[in-house]
Amino acid sequence: MENSKNAASDFNSSSKSSITHVIFDMDGLLLDTENFYTQVQEIILARYNKTFDWSLKAKMMGKKAIEAARVFVEETGIQDSLSAEDFLVEREDMLRSKFPTSELMPGASRLIRHLNANGIPMAVATGSHRRHFELKTQKHGEIFQFMHHIVLGDDPEVKQGKPSPDIFLAASRRFEGGQLEPCRILVFEDAPSGVLAAKNAGMFVVMVPDPRLDSSYHAMADQVLDSLTNFMPEEWGLPPFADKDVK
């Protein structure tokens, strides 16, 4: 799938070289946390003799917790037995025990360190709320400290979760100098809702999807990679990796 859609090559050179700032999604992009949600949701659905699949996963991932919960109970038809609010309560203990074990996705550390070393301002925009963010990043303070700021799903400026552009526009406003032209921002995302949110904000998006996600979702992204390790900064006018930067 690497570079299976390389729309960067479709852009004129001024667009490609206009990137000055980067915004990262977190779950499933920087951190390998999406499998935790999948495992827990499989367990809960099994109680109702139903199976969790990737068509449902695609509709939930990237969203704020309550928005994803509503999708879960409605799409599976269990809303009369389990409300969205009760679903969140039910999964909480399982998630809280898993999140502190979160690992970085391949290539995340290398890319963040490279952009930081080259003075590229970075932010995180995640649907995760504060309590979950703290648990997930417990082991990764060293990497997240390179972010100029972090916008969370329960931030007051994020009225609606992804695919609304709210979170990316809020992240853009908080860079030095205020709101940037959207074409200067490159977003990294794994979720269909997140890619759409970034496009709704007018930004460029590199999608790094799970291979189980239906490829029809790739069409929205400007570039699709099978791993952050395959990102080539120079395709976006950003400084290239030096040979010494180990993947």
Ligand SMILES: O=P(O)(O)OC[C@H](O)CO
């Ligand atoms: O992918 P993120 O970082 O926006 O997180 C969203 C949810 O918490 C998980 O899908």
Ligand SMILES: [Mg+2]
């Ligand atoms: Mg994500």
